[in-house]
Amino acid sequence: MELNYTPEQQAFRAEVRAWMAANVPSQSLKTLEGREGFDQHVLWERKLASGNWGMVTWPEAYGGRGLDLIQWLIFEEEYWAAGAPNRANQNGIFLLGPTIIEYGTDEQKARFLTPMAHGEIMWAQAWSEPDAGSDMAAIRSRAVRDGDHYVINGQKTWSSRAAFADWCFGLFRTDGESSRHHGLTFILLPLDTPGVTVRPIRQLHGETGFAEIFFDDVRVPVENRLADEGEGWKVAMATAGFERGLMLRSPARFQATAKRLVQLYDQHSQTASPQARDAVLQAWMDAEAYALNTYSVAAQVMAGRKIGAEASLNKIFWSEMDRAQHRAAMSLLGAAAELRTLDDGEANAWLEGYIFSLSGPIYAGSNEIQRNIVAERLLGLPR
Amino acid sequence: MDFRLTQDQLELQNAVRDYLTAEHDAALLRRLDAGDSRDPAIWDGLVDMGLTGILVPEDCGGLGLGLVEAALVAIELGRANVSEPLADTALIAAPLTSAEQQSEIATGKLKVALAHNVNPWIADLDQAGLVLGGTHTESATPLESVDPLRRLFASDETSGSDDLLDRAALITAAQLLGISEHILSLATDYANQRVQFGQPIGKFQAIKHHLASVAVKIEFARPVLLRAAYALENNHGRAALHISHAKVATTDAAMLAGETAIQVHGAMGYTYEVDLHFWMKRAWALAGAWGDRAFHIRRIEAGVFTGALETNHSNIFSKE
Numbered sequence: 270m271e272l273n274y275t276p277e278q279q280a281f282r283a284e285v286r287a288w289m290a291a292n293v294p295s296q297s298l299k300t301l302e303g304r305e306g307f308d309q310h311v312l313w314e315r316k317l318a319s320g321n322w323g324m325v326t327w328p329e330a331y332g333g334r335g336l337d338l339i340q341w342l343i344f345e346e347e348y349w350a351a352g353a354p355n356r357a358n359q360n361g362i363f364l365l366g367p368t369i370i371e372y373g374t375d376e377q378k379a380r381f382l383t384p385m386a387h388g389e390i391m392w393a394q395a396w397s398e399p400d401a402g403s404d405m406a407a408i409r410s411r412a413v414r415d416g417d418h419y420v421i422n423g424q425k426t427w428s429s430r431a432a433f434a435d436w437c438f439g440l441f442r443t444d445g446e447s448s449r450h451h452g453l454t455f456i457l458l459p460l461d462t463p464g465v466t467v468r469p470i471r472q473l474h475g476e477t478g479f480a481e482i483f484f485d486d487v488r489v490p491v492e493n494r495l496a497d498e499g500e501g502w503k504v505a506m507a508t509a510g511f512e513r514g515l516m517l518r519s520p521a522r523f524q525a526t527a528k529r530l531v532q533l534y535d536q537h538s539q540t541a542s543p544q545a546r547d548a549v550l551q552a553w554m555d556a557e558a559y560a561l562n563t564y565s566v567a568a569q570v571m572a573g574r575k576i577g578a579e580a581s582l583n584k585i586f587w588s589e590m591d592r593a594q595h596r597a598a599m600s601l602l603g604a605a606a607e608l609r610t611l612d613d614g615e616a617n618a619w620l621e622g623y624i625f626s627l628s629g630p631i632y633a634g635s636n637e638i639q640r641n642i643v644a645e646r647l648l649g650l651p652r
Numbered sequence: 653m654d655f656r657l658t659q660d661q662l663e664l665q666n667a668v669r670d671y672l673t674a675e676h677d678a679a680l681l682r683r684l685d686a687g688d689s690r691d692p693a694i695w696d697g698l699v700d701m702g703l704t705g706i707l708v709p710e711d712c713g714g715l716g717l718g719l720v721e722a723a724l725v726a727i728e729l730g731r732a733n734v735s736e737p738l739a740d741t742a743l744i745a746a747p748l749t750s751a752e753q754q755s756e757i758a759t760g761k762l763k764v765a766l767a768h769n770v771n772p773w774i775a776d777l778d779q780a781g782l783v784l785g786g787t788h789t790e791s792a793t794p795l796e797s798v799d800p801l802r803r804l805f806a807s808d809e810t811s812g813s814d815d816l817l818d819r820a821a822l823i824t825a826a827q828l829l830g831i832s833e834h835i836l837s838l839a840t841d842y843a844n845q846r847v848q849f850g851q852p853i854g855k856f857q858a859i860k861h862h863l864a865s866v867a868v869k870i871e872f873a874r875p876v877l878l879r880a881a882y883a884l885e886n887n888h889g890r891a892a893l894h895i896s897h898a899k900v901a902t903t904d905a906a907m908l909a910g911e912t913a914i915q916v917h918g919a920m921g922y923t924y925e926v927d928l929h930f931w932m933k934r935a936w937a938l939a940g941a942w943g944d945r946a947f948h949i950r951r952i953e954a955g956v957f958t959g960a961l962e963t964n965h966s967n968i969f970s971k972e
């Protein structure tokens with residue numbers, strides 16, 4: 270165990286910090302879940318890319334910096350500490366990108382990763398269907414081979430930011446005789462392909478942050494398939510691992526929230542209940558615990574270990590922590606908690622954050638599903 | 653930056669675990685419970701394993717290891733529910749004693765009891781050749797703990813230091829982690845084996861989810877403990893805060909594990925017949941020992957709310 274940053278790591282931190290200080294927008298952007306805010310966030314993605322910060326862990330050949338996971342954690346720490354915006358392309362860079370690195374051909378890597386790192390193409394994830402939520406193996410949308418194309422018909426739903434995104438990565442049934450997790454294929458396509466209709470859905474906060482996607486004889490070239498036909502489930506499980514595991518929710522985000530929560534408490538300490546005080550401390554402790562655990566897992570991954578079902582422990586922890594952090598803030602705000610704009614004229618980010626945190630235990634595989642996975646695959650209880 | 657345990661550390665922990673699994677099982681706990689709860693043969697076995705010398709420098713006859721190793725051993729003492737005063741003597745007190753006393757600790761001759769004003773008792777006072785933070789009185793009144801294998805004595809005047817408290821809280825937290833892990837495995841085994849409605853109860857989702865929640869608590873307490881051990885070993889300025897965090901996190905894990913395990917066991921869990929109770933009661937005892945939750949929360953608050961500590965993330969490993 271060596272819990273020290275090397276001089277190189279410290280120098281890297283200083284470099285990120287300096288760049289963020291000079292470039293993070295001084296005014297907070299509008300919400301990522303609406304059109305105007307999304308566009309602002311895309312500009313920020315391009316700004317990041319201009320500094321070559323799009324996705325630091327990717328190979329240099331694909332717009333990355335070839336850095337390791339510790340450097341990635343340092344990058345994230347400085348990123349969130351600087352108050353930088355949410356990542357508009359999180360589906361691309363954190364989910365699809367690593368999946369392409371694992372399963373893509375060299376040609377696909379060159380074609381998709383570089384524009385992703387450069388913030389040029391925004392991605393949406395098209396997996397869930399009206400009858401395939403937690404039970405994703407119930408997917409029915411079909412992709413039928415026709416020469417060097419697939420012809421797609423069916424419907425996806427809950428696709429985050431699909432109303433604003435350029436491309437989607439979906440899971441479709443290519444084998445009409447198959448059932449459950451067999452016969453599924455992972456296919457990438459532009460959302461402006463003829464036959465695709467995107468219908469936005471208003472979310473709890475009122476913005477159209479996710480959408481339904483309808484496919485009506487949509488023709489997609491076979492080279493847009495990731496891995497072999499029928500391998501879609503395996504590929505999707507790798508993506509889901511990135512989603513639940515290290516990448517999607519790096520600890521620094523929650524540490525930044527915990528820090529703001531402590532500041533909020535200091536402003537409200539005269540009126541705060543003892544319960545709120547405890548909740549703030551718990552939020553602070555949990556954010557530290559999550560960070561420490563991530564450093565521990567990162568070290569093991571760097572040494573060659575694969576993380577499997579352990580990612581479910583992570584997903585349960587960060588999503589429940591996020592909700593508890595924001596609930597604590599809501600209770601500190603008291604009667605002001607319901608206001609969409611606070612005294613300082615800024616949007617009530619705690620309220621927005623609380624609303625968003627309520628989706629954490631649902632998306633990326635609900636926490637009930639994660640607890641099943643922990644019990645069956647880590648503890649060895651019967652299925 | 654590398655949060656992995658070294659090969660040597662892993663081997664040490666495994667060796668202690670293997671030894672205790674073989675030599676210190678639940679049947680032994682029952683035998684101790686039927687007698688006076690201590691057995692010189694157990695102590696001699698621990699001495700032969702070299703465990704009394706973990707923190708004692710090599711030139712005093714010890715292994716010269718550090719607090720990360722001590723914490724790993726303490727995790728195993730918790731897992732096996734060891735009641736001999738090994739943790740107090742060798743993992744907590746040793747570095748606070750003279751060179752001569754350390755040699756005697758390494759050879760197993762000297763047992764040390766610990767006194768501090770956070771505790772209303774002193775454990776294993778009767779066998780101790782040295783009392784840190786207190787005095788040896790022949791007439792100390794025995795106190796009965798809910799944990800049948802603890803031997804406690806009333807304490808009055810104590811002068812235990814902050815350093816003693818930090819070391820003891822750290823090693824206690826480590827034991828609580830081992831206890832939590834063992835309780836989870838007892839409950840999981842039981843859930844796999846007990847049949848109701850024609851199936852193992854572990855197939856019921858309610859049972860699965862209870863146990864999964866315990867696994868989450870444990871998973872996120874472990875690195876907090878290891879960081880605390882590392883920070884104290886390396887004299888980091890925030891070591892005391894990190895230790896308090898570790899004590900709170902492991903206490904919460906152990907309490908949740910105990911309550912969950914009893915529920916999973918049904919009425920069996922409410923008996924003296926099932927082994928579970930030994931670990932659960934040790935968890936209750938250690939939860940309050942060396943600063944209870946409220947005590948440690950206050951220490952964390954003092955760091956977090958006063959701004960005395962910059963709660964910035966780049967310094968979760970800060971030396972200051």
Ligand SMILES: Cc1cc2nc3c(=O)[nH]c(=O)nc-3n(C[C@H](O)[C@H](O)[C@H](O)COP(=O)(O)OP(=O)(O)OC[C@H]3O[C@@H](n4cnc5c(N)ncnc54)[C@H](O)[C@@H]3O)c2cc1C
Nearest residue numbers: 394395396397402403427428429628631632633634635637
């Ligand atoms: C904000 C948000 C963003 C999303 N973004 C995307 C996206 O970009 N792309 C995409 O494809 N999908 C996305 N989703 C969909 C998400 O993946 C699903 O909501 C999730 O998988 C759960 O499916 P469901 O909503 O149909 O709920 P259901 O599956 O209907 O579940 C309802 C309840 O039943 C429980 N339940 C279901 N099955 C079990 C079981 N076996 N055991 C115990 N309990 C069970 C669930 O845990 C849940 O509490 C998003 C969802 C949200 C909320």
